[in-house]
Amino acid sequence: MKGTVVGLVLGLGLLAALFAADRYFPRAGLENSPISGSFVGERRIGDWLLVCAPPSPGSHVPIPFSLSPGSAPPAASRAQLGRCRLSLVMARKGQPGRILLAAHFRLTGQAHALTLILRFPPVGEAGQWVAVHTAGKVFRVPVVSCSQRLCMAGGRIGQPIETLLSQESPAQLVLPAIKGAKPLVLPLPLKGLRDAIAGLRQAENQTGAKG
Numbered sequence: 001m002k003g004t005v006v007g008l009v010l011g012l013g014l015l016a017a018l019f020a021a022d023r024y025f026p027r028a029g030l031e032n033s034p035i036s037g038s039f040v041g042e043r044r045i046g047d048w049l050l051v052c053a054p055p056s057p058g059s060h061v062p063i064p065f066s067l068s069p070g071s072a073p074p075a076a077s078r079a080q081l082g083r084c085r086l087s088l089v090m091a092r093k094g095q096p097g098r099i100l101l102a103a104h105f106r107l108t109g110q111a112h113a114l115t116l117i118l119r120f121p122p123v124g125e126a127g128q129w130v131a132v133h134t135a136g137k138v139f140r141v142p143v144v145s146c147s148q149r150l151c152m153a154g155g156r157i158g159q160p161i162e163t164l165l166s167q168e169s170p171a172q173l174v175l176p177a178i179k180g181a182k183p184l185v186l187p188l189p190l191k192g193l194r195d196a197i198a199g200l201r202q203a204e205n206q207t208g209a210k211g
Contacts (some may be wrong), residue, residue, distance in 0.1 A: 037205040039084075045199055046168075046192010048105075052084040052203045082107045084203045086196050088189060101173070101186050105197065107204050114162055114197065117154040122146050123184055124176030129153075132188065134171035137164055143176055151176075166194040 035043060035050070043050045086105040092098040102119040118130055118141060129140040130153045139161050143153045157165075165171070171188040 035199045035202045037203065039203045043199065045086075045196040047189035048086045048088050048192055048196040050084065050086055050196060050199050050203065055083060082112070082204050084200055086193075086200055090186065101188075103188065105200060107200065108156065112201075112204065113156040115154065115156045116141060117152070118173070119150055119152050120173075120175055120186075121184075122148060122151050123178070123181070124151055125178055128176035128178075130176065131174040132171060133174065134188075134190070135164060135167050135169040139164070162197070165190060166197065168193055 039052050040054045041052065084106070088101075088103045089099060090101040092100055099119070100121065104117040104119075106115050106117065107113065108115040120130075124143050125146050126143055128143045130143065132139050132141060141153045141155055143151055145152050168190040171190050173186045173188050175184040175186065177183040
């Protein structure tokens, strides 16, 4: 699998919507109810946090910001975004407000494909890659956008990569670098990810890998 790239690279508009939806969706309190299609709230599963917003009327989610200066914020189809996400956020030691990495899994598109989205400091540029190393294998996630504040990478993943990540072996992200700088290497905690993905699908009424 060395050099494998995640499939169906996300467009900038959809990637913006996926991040913006995290702000748009209200963060409910911790729930003790079983995870099902009616689950609303937050549930810690290993290293990951499952967050599901309440269903709401309408076929589109208003997006509160745009990544393209001067352009109107998009409206994203609920079928594209879903209402649930898995989240993992890593901050600098002793500086909880300074985010080193935000990783999200969502089910996107009509096929409800499992999608990996990464947000990290502006250490690279669009067109580069984030390399994910785990269990002796490597796959790459394309960097879609970088600004002065952050970079974003993302793509839909298929069954082979999902199976690899679900082994929950120690993993590392090698972030891109520019101007000859040394790449930044960050751990990617995977404890509980297999059950967390299963919970995500149960909450979205989906079973089995898509895409």
